[in-house]
Amino acid sequence: MNKTTSRKLILGIQHVLAMFGATVLVPALTGLNTSITLICAGLGTLLFHLVTKRKVPVFLGSSFAFMGGIMAVIGDSRAGDPDFLEKLASLKGALIIAGLVYAVFALIIKLVGYEKVNKVLPPIVTGPVIIVIGLRLSSSAINNAFYVNGDFNLKAVVVTICVLATVVAVSIFAKGIFNLMPILFAIIVGYLVALFFYNVDTAPIKEAAWFALPQFVTPDFSWAAIIYMVPVAIAPVIEHIGDVYAVNSVAGKDFVKNPGLHRTLLGDGLACVFAGLIGGPPVTTYSEVTGAVSLTKVTSPAVIRIAAVTGIVFSVFGKISALLKSIPASVLGGIMLLLFGTIASLGMSNLIQNKVDLSNTRNMIIVSLILTFGIGGAAFEWGNFSMSGIGLAALLGVILNLILPTKESKA
Secondary structure, three states, X not given: OOHHHHHHHHHHHHHHHHHHHHHHHHHHHHOOOHHHHHHHHHXXXXXXXXXXXXXXXXXXXXXXXXXXXXXXXXXXXXXXXXXXXXXXXXXXXXXXXXXXXXXXXXXXXXXXXXXXXXXXXXXXXXXXXXXXXXXXXXXXXXXXXXXXXXXXXXXXXXXXXXXXXXXXXXXXXXXXXXXXXXXXXXXXXXXXXXXXXXXXXXXXXXXXXXXXXXXXXXXXXXXXXXXXXXXXXXXXXXXXXXHHHHHHHHHOOOOHHHHHHHHHHHHHHHHHHHHHHHOOOOEEEOHXXXXXXXXXXXXXXXXXXXXXXXXXXXXXXXXXXXXXXXXXXXXXXXXXXXXXXXXXXXXXXXXXXXXXXXXOXXXXXXXXXXXXXXXXXXXXXXXXXXXXHHHHHHHHHHHHHHHXXXXXXXX
């Protein structure tokens, strides 16, 4: 293995660690299989890269945007319950159809063209949406970093401070390849500190099998589940667009133009269809990896593909999966604090670089409402359809940008 390949492998593992906590949280909350989740994330990412001509440094992870739909279909049922496999099969069928919603939007964007997409989504909209993507997740980072079982915990604070200090020290003072691995070093240091402060449960690591294949579930198409899930898919489609613009800012390239937003949407949708076929949670573009790419300045799509393969390998090696699951929340929370803040900073940078004039009343109104609706968690519900957070804020920004006059009226 040459030096370049070894470097990419290490950086790929770092990206897996950056996204692992949030990716496995969805199956933890819904009762879905963690190993299948990692397989869906890995193979879904490779499928995405195939569709996008291997140009976009994006990793797909399990999507929180579908949480409402998932919980509505499976309810309180969990693995081992008599009706769980039946409900899971219905969920998988609904996710396949939801993935096709992405394809419909991809076709529409392909037909209207790049120029009209940029007209609908100028920096005055995309900048604050990127800020919302980062700050909307910040409460999750705070909870993981400073709280244990809902209670403020000084030991967690100490671990978090050690993690942040390691990231800062490596990012600023380390040389060569080590400068590119602040997250990896921070997780190692944080885990060791946590072992000293906590009773980290390592028993599952000892008990886990070295090699274990997960149980796959065949999808079933239930109209009740499909009718609920399809409207839910609209929100992650809008979030996907915001994530792509965030990646644009990180990489300094225009992926909306090349390979095209229609390709990124199609790749995301097909990955979601694939997840439905094998029984995993839906996957989508992932903010944690966007933040990691920004922090490490590693924008190579090849590194992301290595991360995808690494995730697949981890899914079938039980002891590795168990080791990753044993990482305390405060360690991952410390990483998230910086990653999510980095994403928000990208949004501000987007506004500054495009010289958006916030002294203009129209612009200030658009930015202000996107931020308050997105960060405040505003929600809109109508029957089975619901939209909240990032998706609602982005849609509001698009509408305001289209209907508000570009010049302030004179008295």
